[in-house]
Amino acid sequence: MIKIAITGAGGRMGRMLVEATVNDPSAQLVAAFDRPGGANIGRDAGEVLGIETGIKVRGVAPADLAGALDGVDCLIDFTRPEATLAHLQACVAHGVKFVVGTTGFDADGKAAIAKAGESIGVVFAPNMSVGVNATFKLLEVAAKILSSGYDIEIIEAHHRFKVDAPSGTALRMGEVVAKALGRDLDAVAVYGREGVTGERKPETIGFATIRGGDVVGDHTVLFAGIGERIEITHKSSSRMTYATGSLRAAQFLAGRERGVFDMQDVLGLR
Numbered sequence: 001m002i003k004i005a006i007t008g009a010g011g012r013m014g015r016m017l018v019e020a021t022v023n024d025p026s027a028q029l030v031a032a033f034d035r036p037g038g039a040n041i042g043r044d045a046g047e048v049l050g051i052e053t054g055i056k057v058r059g060v061a062p063a064d065l066a067g068a069l070d071g072v073d074c075l076i077d078f079t080r081p082e083a084t085l086a087h088l089q090a091c092v093a094h095g096v097k098f099v100v101g102t103t104g105f106d107a108d109g110k111a112a113i114a115k116a117g118e119s120i121g122v123v124f125a126p127n128m129s130v131g132v133n134a135t136f137k138l139l140e141v142a143a144k145i146l147s148s149g150y151d152i153e154i155i156e157a158h159h160r161f162k163v164d165a166p167s168g169t170a171l172r173m174g175e176v177v178a179k180a181l182g183r184d185l186d187a188v189a190v191y192g193r194e195g196v197t198g199e200r201k202p203e204t205i206g207f208a209t210i211r212g213g214d215v216v217g218d219h220t221v222l223f224a225g226i227g228e229r230i231e232i233t234h235k236s237s238s239r240m241t242y243a244t245g246s247l248r249a250a251q252f253l254a255g256r257e258r259g260v261f262d263m264q265d266v267l268g269l270r
């Protein structure tokens with residue numbers, strides 16, 4: 001039985017993770033954390049879901065988490081980059097495994113996660129769903145077949161509360177496609193267009209972002225040729241797929257002492 005702690009327990013993903021953990025017979029929820037001062041502190045982690053977990057949400061600032069991880073095998077974190085990086089240090093200090101779903105890291109943040117993998121097991125993935133990870137494989141195949149004559153554009157839509165853009169998943173789709181084509185994403189990415197842009201350069205990979213309402217997460221990669229278009233689309237209708245994927249990631253880490261992995265590793269798709 002793997003002992004799970006959840007940070008950001010009152011967030012959209014935190015709540016899903018609480019529900020998924022208590023419903024998983026091979027996992028045990030042993031701690032739930034959120035920022036001090038939040039309305040859920042001191043309440044049962046399942047209260048907002050109408051379930052009782054027996055675990056009260058503890059108000060712990062990210063910098064103080066190290067003192068609260070006794071008895072935890074794996075921490076699952078879907079918060080914000082600055083909080084995640086502090087939580088990561090706490091896990092390194094305590095030898096606790098770490099599943100990171102947070103998106104929006106800069107290069108230094110990603111480097112810190114890679115470094116942590118030298119001492120603990122980490123799964124770091126912008127999307128934990130099986131469907132999105134299968135889509136990454138489909139994109140690899142499509143990009144190789146459609147390697148010339150097709151313009152590649154990535155369109156993503158999310159709820160109005162999302163704070164980073166493009167989504168981590170859209171960026172990973174760009175990386176997958178660019179790698180399959182031997183292109184450097186940093187050199188060819190175009191993030192939105194405005195004004196007199198000139199004609200599209202064939203090697204570019206464009207990104208377009210839509211934010212509105214309660215969209216859980218839609219991603220389309222468009223391969224546009226002359227005379228035809230191919231669209232590969234994934235649509236999430238529930239965050240539960242991310243939560244169950246995260247628990248799969250935690251189980252995967254149970255057999256690994258150190259290293260940074262992603263969901264392609266967890267699902268055996270590498």
Ligand SMILES: NC(=O)C1=CN([C@@H]2O[C@H](COP(=O)(O)OP(=O)(O)OC[C@H]3O[C@@H](n4cnc5c(N)ncnc54)[C@H](OP(=O)(O)O)[C@@H]3O)[C@@H](O)[C@H]2O)C=CC1
Binds near residue numbers: 079080082104125
């Ligand atoms: N990898 C994947 O499969 C997925 C990744 N995500 C990513 O997960 C992250 C969270 O998404 P979501 O659940 O929708 O976000 P929410 O805003 O709903 O939840 C974030 C949680 O983190 C807490 N938090 C935010 N900032 C801090 C901080 N500085 N210190 C401590 N706690 C903090 C929030 O507390 P408070 O309420 O007090 O602000 C809240 O509990 C995003 O980066 C998102 O892109 C989302 C879905 C799937």
Ligand SMILES: O=C(O)C1=N[C@H](C(=O)O)C[C@H](O)C1
Binds near residue numbers: 126
């Ligand atoms: O913020 C979200 O909601 C999501 N974030 C992840 C991302 O940035 O790709 C995954 C999913 O799309 C939902």
